Amino acid sequence: MHKSRQVYTASREMSNRGRYLFGMVLLLSLLLAGCAGMGGAGKNGGEYSLPPITSSPTGESRPGAFVWHDLLTPDAGASRKFYAGLFGWTFRENGAYSEIYLGDQKIGGLLPIKPGEGRPVPAQWLASVSVTDVDKAAKQATDADGRVINGPMDLGARGRGVLIAGSSGGHLLLLQSRDGDPADNPPEVNGWLWNELWTLDLEPAVNFYTGLLGYQHESVQDNYVILSRDGQWQAGIHRIQDKAFAGRWVPVIRVADPQSLLDSVKSLGGTVWVRPGESKARPDAALIADNQGALVILQRWSADTKSREAN
Secondary structure, eight states: OOTTOOOOOOGGGGTTSOHHHHTSOOOTTHHHHSBTTOOOOOTTTOBOOOOOSSSSOOOOOOTTOEEEEEEEESOHHHHHHHHHHHHOOEEEEETTEEEEEETTEEEEEEEEBOOOTTOOOOOEEEEEEEOSOHHHHHHHHHHTTOEEEEEEEEOGGGEEEEEEEOTTOOEEEEEEESSOOOOOOOOOTTSEEEEEEEESOHHHHHHHHHHHHOOEEEEEETTEEEEEETTEEEEEEEEOSOTTTOSEEEEEEEOSOHHHHHHHHHHTTOEEEEOTTSTTSOTTEEEEEOTTSOEEEEEOOOTTOOOOOOO
């Protein structure tokens, strides 16, 4: 993550908006255990077939980097329509799984989940972080009061992974990719820019991720910490006050102008939670939910920007 990249936080502005949506429990173990049409076995040591995260092998490992994003959604068709309409993403189906492309660059995946009977499940983005040894990382996570939800497991062409929850919440897939990680190129418009964890308490979250993923950290405000590795920013941790929204990783997508996309968000069935500049929100970012409930931050960012301001 390039050090000049700005970060954005807006969870305070959500505290009185749509609590019903965020109060729902998303069973992220459905990522692999309950996916429609995916081959595989059960928890702790199962095997699943997922495509690689690069179009061609790189042989490069970038431990601690956020290297992939999967959208878990109860309606794959509706999700494809939303993101194609908003960002121009295209999709290539691989069985039940859809690979997401920005131009000719593979940037993520879309995976259908099966809601429990009578229990609606909103969509959610799940990020994958690169590690060099999945089994060692899984043990480190549990030793640090985190939880292993599923795995470690073989993921076919993708490599080997484990789904964890941090000590302060927030689900991540720790991934040892088979063919290597994507190169650390500057983020493209309509591509991934950043990831941040929302938590009630900074210190336990910082301690957990610095110990698990070898991050260094620096505070930029009382409520925000930047995680970095080898001099490169990787993610942010934001302390919030509302427990209804805590314990989740929220991805940030780079856009040319977030304000100009808000009408399209609504016409495509999404929800605008926070507009650019609203109250204490950054003037260059907006918080939305897609048409299936997944949270996404839209942010304008320039590679020439030097500020590291956070709200």
